[in-house]
Amino acid sequence: MTHPKIGNMAPAFSLLNQDGEKVSLKDFKGKKNVLLYFYPKAMTPGCITQACAIRDYQQEFADLDTVVLGVSPDPVNKLQNFIEKKQLNFTLLSDEDHAIAEKYGCWGMKKFMGREFMGLIRTSFIIGKDGRLMTVLDKFKTKNHHEVALAYLKENL
Numbered sequence: 001m002t003h004p005k006i007g008n009m010a011p012a013f014s015l016l017n018q019d020g021e022k023v024s025l026k027d028f029k030g031k032k033n034v035l036l037y038f039y040p041k042a043m044t045p046g047c048i049t050q051a052c053a054i055r056d057y058q059q060e061f062a063d064l065d066t067v068v069l070g071v072s073p074d075p076v077n078k079l080q081n082f083i084e085k086k087q088l089n090f091t092l093l094s095d096e097d098h099a100i101a102e103k104y105g106c107w108g109m110k111k112f113m114g115r116e117f118m119g120l121i122r123t124s125f126i127i128g129k130d131g132r133l134m135t136v137l138d139k140f141k142t143k144n145h146h147e148v149a150l151a152y153l154k155e156n157l
Contacts, residue, residue: 003105003123003136010036010127011103015071015093018079023069023093029131033066033157035149037124038106042074042082042092046122050142051088057146058089064153065129071095073120126152 004011014024028034037054039047054061054068061068068090072079079092093100101107101120110119124137124145134156140148 009131010133013100016076018083018092034127035068038071040120042078046142050145053146055088073098
């Protein structure tokens with residue numbers, strides 16, 4: 001599992017959002033920074049904690065000219081349910097075949113409750129307005145992910 005190289009152009013993607021609309025990374029180039037965060041599964045405890053914290057700090061991300069995009073292997077209808085139930089105020093993207101997670105080096109072997117399996121490894125990427133990868137965030141807990149991302153943005157924008 002290797003992540004894209006910091007300083008290089010972030011891997012391009014086009015995925016469907018919670019409303020079934022296509023969202024592409026190029027939609028934000030020259031306009032916004034992007035916090036692209038990969039999470040394993042909607043409506044699970046860690047993913048709820050992470051998403052709700054981002055929801056609660058959405059204005060701070062907006063003030064830093066940063067759009068948040070959450071990516072998981074969940075189907076579009078499950079993303080819509082997640083947004084509605086948790087009143088999320090940012091875009092979720094469906095990567096059912098995990099092709100984008102693989103491009104970003106976030107798909108690999110995981111261990112949980114004594115078993116090993118292939119799955120999505122919780123990782124975030126901050127992409128600048130120029131489309132280049134600014135940093136990879138993979139050392140955080142679900143409850144402080146938003147703080148780690150905001151601290152990086154405040155120090156580096």
